[in-house]
Amino acid sequence: MSKFNTDAGMPIALTLDPGTYYRCACGQSQNLPFCDGSHQSAEHMPIEFKVSERKKVYLCSCGQTAKQPFCDGSCGVNITD
């Protein structure tokens, strides 16, 4: 069972500066969609990803994507930009 917000089922669009980010995978973070260190076990460790230039990203919130942490359209949303 996914700990992602399956009620949402929509990608989270964010414009991020270059850097390393950690997508929360446990749902306990107070800084969603990013990890704040609240996870209590190794079962749902955050997903690290890097952004090399300022750009818009679409983070998966349904848990169905094959390209975590990014939305791949499995939710039915067509991302075209």
Ligand code: FES
């Ligand atoms: S939000 Fe999960 S695949 Fe789009």
